[in-house]
Amino acid sequence: MFGTDRRVIVLALARMADAVANSFLIIVLPLYIASGELALPGFEGISVLGIPLTIELLIGVALSLFGFLNSFAQPFTGRLSDRTGRRKIYILFGLTVLAVTSVAYAVVDSYEALLVVRALQGLGGAFVIPTTIALVNDLARSDAERGGNFGVFNTFRLIGFGFGPVVAGLVVQGGPYALPTGVTLSGFNAAFGVAVVGALVSFTLVTLLISDPPSTEADASDDLSVSVLGEDRLFDPVFVLGVGTLFMAISIALFATLQEPVNARLGQGSTWFGIQFSAVVIANVVLQVPIGWAADRIGRKPFLVGGLVILAPAVLAQGLVTSPLNMLYARLAHGVAVAMVFAPALAVAGDLAKEGQSGTTLSVLTMAFGFGTAIGPLASGVLFGYGFVVPFAFGAALALAALVLVATQVEETLEGAVVPDFVPGGD
Template sequence: MVNREIVRRVLAPFAVDRRVLALAFARMADGVGNSFLIVVIPLYVASGVVGGVSFGLAESMIIGVILSLYGFLNSVFQPFTGRFSDRTGKRKAFILVGLGGLAVTNLAYVFAEAYLELVVIRGLQGVSVAFIVPTSIALVNELATTTDRGGNMGVYNTFRLVGFGAGPVAAGAVVNAGPYVLPVVDGVTVSGFDAAFYVAATTAVISYAMVTVLITDPEATQASAGDDLAIAVRDRTGSNLLDPVFTLGVATLFMATAIALFATIQPQINARLEQGATWFGLQFAAFVIAQVLLQTPIGRASDRYGRRPFIVVGMVLLIPTTLAQGFVTTSAAMFAARLAQGVAGAMVFAPSLALAGDLAGEGESGTKLSVLTMAFGFGIAFGPLTSGALVGYGFAVPFAFGAVLAVLGSVLVYTQVEETLDVASSAPSPGDD
C-alpha cells in the first residue's frame, strides 16, 4: 500500500483549490496544442502544401506575419475581454468561448489551401486566446486569498509552461512520423501535418471538457462586478507617480522583451558559438526549465515573505543575465546565462501577478491582471523584432538594449510599487515546516 504521507508530501506543492489545479491542467493541455503550431506552421508553409496570393512577400515574411499576428491580436484584445468578463462576472463562459474557438480553428488548418486562409485562421486563434488568458488569471485570482495567491499563480503558470514547452518537442516528431495509415479505414492515410492539427484540436477539446466539468465561477464574482474598471496610469492614492499595476505592466513588458531577444537570431548565435541546432534548442529551453521548476516555490515564498522583494531582485538579476548573453563565447556559458535569466523571470512573473491580484478590487480582476498578461504578450512579440533589427549593429547590441530595459524596469518597480502583504503576519512561525 502506498504510504499516504509520501503521497501527501508529493502533492503538497500543488495543494491549491481543486478548481485552480483543474484550470492549470486544462491550460497545460491547450498549451500543448497551441505551441504545436509554432513548429508546424513554418514547416507547413515551407512544404508547398499551401499557396495562392503572397502579396509579394517572401516565404519567411509570410511565416513571420502568420506567427506574429496571433500574438498581436491576442495582446490587443485582452484588456477588452478582461474588462467585459468583469462586467458580466462570467469567467468560465469566456474561457469556454476561447477554447471552443481554438478547437475549431485548429481543425480548420486541415482544410486551408492558401496563405490568406492561414493568416485568417491564426488571427482568429489570437482573438480566441484573448478570451482565455485574462479570464483564467482572473479566475485563479478570485479563487485564491492573500495568503495563498502567489502559490496559486505559481502552480497555474507551472502547468501552463509545461504544456507550452512540451508541444514543440512533440510537434516535430508527429509531423516527421507521418503519413499515418488509419487502421479502421483501408487505404486512407493522414499526413503528418494533418495529424498535428488533429492533435492540437484534440487538446483544445480536452481542455474544454475539463473546464466544463470541473470549473465553476465563484459566487461573489458576478455580484461584485464593478462599474469603474478603467486602467489607471497615475497613482490614485497620490503616494507615487504611477499606478502600481500599470508599473508592473511596464516592467513585465521590459522583462518579456529582454527574454524574447534570443529567439530570432539563431543563425548569429550558432555562428558565434560554433554550435548546432541542438545546443540552441537546449539554450532556448533553459529559460522554460527554470520557470517550470521555480514558479510554484517562488510564488509560495512570496505569500510568506512579500511580493515586492522577489520582483525587485528578479528585475535586478535580469540585467546581468541578459547582458551576459551578448558576450559569452561558449555554448555552456550561454546555457547558464539563459538558465539564470529564467530564474530572474520566475522571480518576477508569479509575484507580480499576485501583487496585482492583491490590489484588484472585487469584480475587477480581469481588468487589472490583463495589464500584465497583455504586456507580456507584447514583449514576446517585440523582442524578436528588436533583436532582428539591432543585431546588424553588433552581436551584443540587442542584449545590451535588453539590459537597459531591465535597468529601467528595476528602477520603476523599486520606486513605484509598494508591498501589499503584512509580512510580519504572513511569516512562518518557528513550528512551521
C-alpha cells in the same frame, strides 16, 4: 500542493493542455513558413523604409499577430467577465476558437491565409487568458494564498509551454505518418492535430470540473484606461508592473524568431534549439511554486527586484555565447529571472485589485505579457539585420529599465513583510 484549492489545480491542468497546443505552434509555424509548403508573398526580399522583408521578419509577423490581437482584446474580455460575474463560459468559448483555428492551419495554402487564422486564434486566446487568471485570483481565500495559487497555476501552464516545443520538433521531423485508414499525414499536419487535441482536453477539464464561484454581478467600470500616475509615487504600481511584464515578455520572445540564425551560429539542430527554448520554461516549472509560496510569507518585492537584477545579464549573454551548452546555461538563468518576477507580479496586482474587478486589473499584466510576446519576434526580426547580438542587447536594456521602475515605484503589498523602501522619505 501547499494546500492549493482543487479548482486551481484543475485550471492549471487545463491551461497546461492548452499551452502544449500553443507552444507547438511557436516552433511549428516558423518551420512551416520556411519549408516551401506555403505560398509566400511576392514582396519577400525587398525593403520597406530600409527594413528588409526577410523570412525571419515574415515569421515574426505571423508569431506576433496572435499576441497583438490577443492583447488588444483582453481588457474587454476581462471587464466583460467582471461585469457578468462569469468566467467559465468565456474560457470555453475561447478554447473552442483555439481548437477550430488549429484545424484550419492544416488546410491553408498561403501566407496570407495563415495570417487570418493566426488572427482569429489570437482573439480566441483573449477570452481564455484574463478570465482564467481572474478565476485563479477569485479562488484565493486570502492574500497569503495568492502567490501560491499563481505559482501552482503558472507551473502547470509552463510545463505544457516548455515541453511542447521539444515534442513539436520531434513530431515534425518524424513525419510523414501512415494512418491505419491509408491516409498519409505530414509532420506539419500531425503537429497541428496535436494542437487541436490540447485545446479539446482543456475544454473537457473546464467543462466537467470547473464552476464559477458564487458572486454577484461586479461593478466593473466602463473605463478601460489604465491609471498611469500614482497617488503617492510617480507611477501607478499596476501600470509599472504592466510595463515590467511587457519588457520581460519581449526578452522571452526575442529568441523564437531566430531559430535558423541561432542554429547556424552554434552549429546545432532543431532539437537543441527546442531544448534551449524550453529551458526558460523548465526553470519556471521548478521554481514557480516555491517562489509563489515564499512570496506569500517573505513578501513580493524582494523577488520582483531580484529577478530583474538577474534578467539583464541573462538576456545579453544569449547574444554572446558561441556553444549550444553555454546558450542552455544562459537560457536557464533567464528562466530563473522570469520565475522570480511572474507570480509575485500577479500577486501584487491581485492584492491591489478592487473587489469584483480582478479580471479588469489582472488583464493589465496579461495584456502586457501578450504585447511583449508579439513585439519580441518583430523586434528580433528587425534588429537581427544589425548584428546577432543586437536583439539581445535591446532586451537587456529593457530589463534594466524595468528594474529601475519596479525598484522605485512598486511598494510591498503583503501585510507584515519587511523590505527596504526604495523611495527617499517613503514609509
